Amino acid sequence: MERPRLFLIDGSSYIYRAYYAIRHLSNSRGMATNAIYGFTQMLLKVLRQYRPDAVAVVFDSKGPTFRKEIYPDYKANRAAMPEDLVPQIPVIKQVVRAFNLPALEREGYEADDIIATLARRAEASGMDVTVVTGDKDLMQIVSEHVRLLDTMKDQVYGPKEVAERFGGPDRVIEVQALAGDSSDNVPGVPGIGEKTAKQLIDEYGSLENLLANLDRIRQPKRRANLEQYAELARLSRRLVALVDDLELDVDPAELRLPEPDREALEQLFLECExxxxxxxxxxxxxxxxxxxxxxxxxxxxxxxxxxxxxxxxxxxxxxxxxxxxxxxxxxxxxxxxxxxxxxxxxxxxxxxxxxxxxxxxxxxxxxxxxxxxxxxxxxxxxxxxxxxxxxxxxxxxxxxxxxxxxxxxxxxxxxxxxxxxxxxxxxxxxxxxxxxxxxxxxxxxxxxxxxxxxxxxxxxxxxxxxxxxxxxxxxxxxxxxSQEKLFYEVELPLERLLAEMEWTGVRIDADFLAGLSEEFSARLRQLEDEIFTLAGTRFNVASPKQLGEVLFERMKLPRGKKTKTGWSTDVEVLTRLAEEHPVARLVLDHRSLSKLKGTYTDALPKLVHPETGRIHTSFNQTVTATGRLSSSDPNLQNIPIRTEEGRRIRESFVPDEGWLLLSADYSQIELRLLAHMADETTLKEHFRSGEDIHRRTAAEVFGVFPEMVTDEMRRSAKAINFGVIYGISAFGLAKQLGISRGEAQTYIDGYFARYPKIRAFMERCIAEAKEQKYVTTLLGRRCAVPDIDSRNANVRGYAERNAINYPVQGSAADLIKLAMLRVRRRLASGKLRSRMVLQVHDELVFEVPENEVETMRQLVREEMELAIELDLPLVVDVGVGTNWSQAH
Structure with a gap:
């Protein structure tokens, strides 16, 4: 007869594993839900995949356990529970109860003790027990009818697997008594790790037998340690040994899997979204x-x-x-x-x-x-x-x-x-x-x-x-x-315009791109040769594993960072390294060029439509948090404009014969919007006078005449001007400018001293977000900031920066959309043949017949500059050329 199958789920273990496996998940009210979601998915996986006959979920109790009483430092090195995890635990227990499963805990004991007790009882009553956990301590209860299941690793531990690691389930506590457990602050014997502990227990069978035969230990230091810390080892054994005879009001034979309370689950899932x-x-x-x-x-x-x-x-x-x-x-x-x-x-x-x-x-x-x-x-x-x-x-x-x-x-x-x-x-x-x-x-x-x-x-x-x-x-x-006006007057008409733009598409010069691809290939080979010369060996530059080994093992470069899969070679690591060694800069250049080649020069010709001979990107209207449009298949918004390679790629975008491309780009639009929205009089005056805004800001912040502003001062002021929009910190500015944090803070303080209303605007945005969980743009668009009250400082800080940035960036998105619709109406009313083909951030690109160029210069500038009424002028730069790069 087949034995009934009982699954005991180590709830406390899986709460933490779920929390760290899924980060930054919250509902629209800012309630953290990552651990709840991960735990629920794990529970569902167990129920669906294994279809157990009986299930119970076991949790650690809140108060101190008997182990803490016999050893006050037990688990003393454990970090405090993350703040945003604390409120999720009661909800997780609600989820368990909504599945109509028992959520067991016992004051003074740990979940492992309850599991050990239930497993022993269930085995004795004729059940097969599977303990769902990632905790090695529970390997001591493994037997012919008790096994462990780690669903995160899809690994099952039976007597054979435990024997391979510890010598057998009965030896788990003996090995751990010697080796200790750093995660629980179980001391063990100094100088003895798990491998050595297993060898000793394999030879002597138990801790007590080992301590009774210390004269047979040949290594003097090990024998001395065992003599000195014998009582600590005995204490460690008491700490790791699980209690398997607790008095519990639960009969494993009665733990049958019930039907869930679907209404309760529905309500919880609705609450958590x-x-x-x-x-x-x-x-x-x-x-x-x-x-x-x-x-x-x-x-x-x-x-x-x-x-x-x-x-x-x-x-x-x-x-x-x-x-x-x-x-x-x-x-x-x-x-x-x-x-x-x-x-x-x-x-x-x-x-x-x-x-x-x-x-x-x-x-x-x-x-x-x-x-x-x-x-x-x-x-x-x-x-x-x-x-x-x-x-x-x-x-x-x-x-x-x-x-x-x-x-x-x-x-x-x-x-x-x-x-x-x-x-x-x-x-x-x-x-x-x-x-x-x-x-x-x-x-x-x-x-x-x-x-x-x-x-x-x-x-x-x-x-x-x-x-x-x-x-x-x-x-x-x-x-x-209050989104009706935005929907009916902006977004819905815009959808029709975007359909027209996608239908029209944009023409590229495939032959030019093929030649450019060859240029990039030659440059990549040159970069590889330079990298190989500096590294002293040839390797696959595109392989993170090989690159990490060359940089940090062969070349012994500093600041290496190990991950589970090897050395980290991400952008942050390489950028830091580039300050000290040119090979890192060359690798970054190689990566950038390789990406441009793969994404654009190689890929774009393959995306030309066979019927139209043009590329038709998709404009995505409902993706970004701020209302900005994005594009995909291909993404034409990520072609860099400030690099020579990016400009060369833009050269491949060309008009039909007899036509030209016209590019119209808002000048410093987000800074102008910031000045208007913050009602910062001084900054608005600078824009009205047509001054170089970064030079003027430098003069204000550094207390010098504009004529005395150096290039370095202007660069710093530019970083502050744009950084403020994104809620930049002193740490971020220092990193960007390569200066000390104190110096960066002085710059930021000087900026806000000169433009105090901008700080007030930022504080207003954060307050609005805290009150409403969203901020608004000039047109009333709501930009969600659900994590503004997160207990996780990093998550909350990111949300606060978004609360500052979203109203400005979202207003810029609204503005460009209004401009697009205004231009479209003028094109239709004037029966012009010119057509809008691209929208990239604050730029619009048109394909224009040669005889309509001057008309379009005036029309586009006029409609874009009048798209919205501000306290300061909008400025649009218009260029015309035989390709996109030339027009921009």
Whole structure:
């Protein structure tokens, strides 16, 4: 007969392991949740993977234990519990209780003692016991029917494994009595480590037998130590020996695994904002599935078209063969007009036995007037993608009135995801069918065109239905959070503009890039030769392991830092080394150039669209905390502008024949916004006078006339000017300028003495963040700062710097978006052919016909400088050229 399986989970051990495994996780109210999340995931892994018959979770008690009484220094070297872990422990115990599992602890004893007692009782009653822990002390209770499981390492310890390390479970306490345990401050015998202790116990069998035969110990120093510290060894044995006969009101045979309290778990996961866990908990869908129909004949199509025509607004979604909207083929369309009812219109399902589908051209011709009618409102999740798919299929989209993804980004800025599945879990308590459930994942993933129409209908129609429900849920949230104006007047129109820019793309000179790639290769070989000469050996410069061995073992360079996998060779380490040895600077140059080559000169030509001959980056609207746009596939915002290599890469971006590129860039926009938002009169006056702001700041801070400011003074002032926006500390400024911390603090104090309102602004931002858990931009955008009250000083400091920076950087993001929309309106009203092709931070890039260059110079500067009213002038630098580098 198979023995029942009891799993005893060492809760205290796993709390710490979860805390350090997952850092800086918190909910939108700033409550740290990393340990709670990690512990919950570990618990779920045990329950799902091993399906035990019985489970108990065991914790250390709060007060001192009997070990502390017999040895006051026991665990005395343990650091205090991290401040942000303390409030998580009661919640972890709530999670355990919500799983309907016993959370056991006993005053005066440790979790290990309770586990040892339960394991012995369970084994005696005919159960197999698995102790889930990473604590080696528990190896002493291992037996034929008791084993340890370290889920973090996926390692099981039975009698064989314990014998390999200690000689057997019965010898664990004997070895530890001699070797001690530094983590628990168990003293042991000085000079004897675990390896030596095992050898001695292997020979003598036990501590007492060893102490009775000290005359046989040949090494004089070891014999003397054992004689001198014999009582300390006996004390250590008492400390490490687990108590396995406690009186407990728990019968292991009655610890059967119950059903969890799903409502309690749901509430806890909601409080902690564990949306993925909420979805998993839901399992079966928590709401009634809607009425979803496939449209496979003309009668059904007629009914759908009429229903959409009569609607004030409808929700739609596209299904495609891929994730690139400019390359993927349209497979089907889904529609919803009211919650709980939706249609799926398959157009391109191709598999053996697929039903006959309506003629693609017929369907698109019938739908085209509906999509093009601005009087019928359209709702779509990530509408930019769908608009590009429709456009590629020959349809024009007008009347977009809502996108839940963008609405969530504005109304719920602290949310970690604005994807439909995550929002459905959090806002609707609903778990939609996932894409992986339909198409699989990894090597077994199939195209949506291969999905059976019946299954595709459930998935696609549900997407339209849930998107509509989310729109209904999020619309009032925009009003509640005062984000309506920003949504309807900025972000939603911007989404349409970004779709136009992605559709247009930008042209590159592939031949130029190929030549540049060869140049970079030659330069990389030259750098390698120089590195090899200095190192005195050849090796793979791109291998961190080999590089670390060469720098710190062969060359014996200072300031090495060991990690679990070898020597650290990160940027910080190499930058410090570069101050003392040129090889580190060469390695940094090699890394930088290699990255540029791989990311741009080699990769960009492969991304040219075969139909358009241009590159089409994706502009991401809902990623950054401040509202700034980012770009991906490829990322065109990270091409360095201040390096020669970066400028050479920008040379490859060119206009069509007969056209030019025009670049318009805001000058020192964040400093100007800071001056306005802080109402710093002196700084505003400097900008109004058109002075060199860094030279003027240097004059103010160092107390000299502007004419007396040296290049070094100006460099320091520039570092302070920009550093203040990011909440720079004296330590950070000292590191950046290569000066002492005291000197850096003097600079910062001088800056705030001259510009006192900037300090007041910074303090105001932090206070606002503490009160609201967010800060706001000039347009009222909310930038979440959930960790502002974190008990972890590093996390809190980072949040405070963000509280200072976000209003300024976010206002700059708002400004560039307003400017983009203003320019677009002027282009349309003036019927100009010029087109916006790129947005990079504070810069806009246009492709301009030669005969529109002067018109565009004036138009773009005017619209950008008037985009928002400030107490000081905005300045835009405009350049024109035959490539991006020349224009900038």
């Amino acid at each position: 564990f949306h993925q866990l909420r979805q998993e908990l839901a399992g079966e869908r928590q709401q009634e599935r809607g009425e979803y129909r496939a449209v496979l004949d003309k009668a059904a199509l007629d009914e759908l078209v009429e229903r959409l025509r009569q609607a004030e607004r409808f929700c739609f979604d596209t299904e495609t063969t891929g994730l690139d909207p400019l390359r993927a083929e349209l497979v089907g369309l889904s529609f919803a007009v009211e919650p709980g009812r939706a249609w799926y219109l398959p157009l391109g399902h191709a598999y053996l036995g697929a039903p006959k589908q309506l003629d693609r051209r017929l369907v698109l011709d019938r739908l085209a007037p509906l999509f093009a009618d601005p009087a019928i409102g359209k709702i779509a999740q990530n509408a930019k993608f769908d608009e590009l798919v429709l456009r590629r299929a020959g349809l024009r989209l007008e009347g977009l009135v809502f996108d839940p993804m963008i609405a969530s980004y504005l109304a719920r800025p602290a949310s970690r995801s604005h994807g439909m599945d995550a929002m459905a879990a959090e806002l609707l308590g609903y778990r939609p069918i996932s894409f992986e459930e339909v198409c699989g994942k990894g090597k077994s993933r199939i195209s949506f065109a291969e999905v059976e129409v019946e299954r595709a209908t459930d998935y696609a129609a549900e997407d339209a239905d849930i998107t509509l429900r989310l729109a209904d849920r999020l619309e009032p949230m925009l009003k509640e959070t």
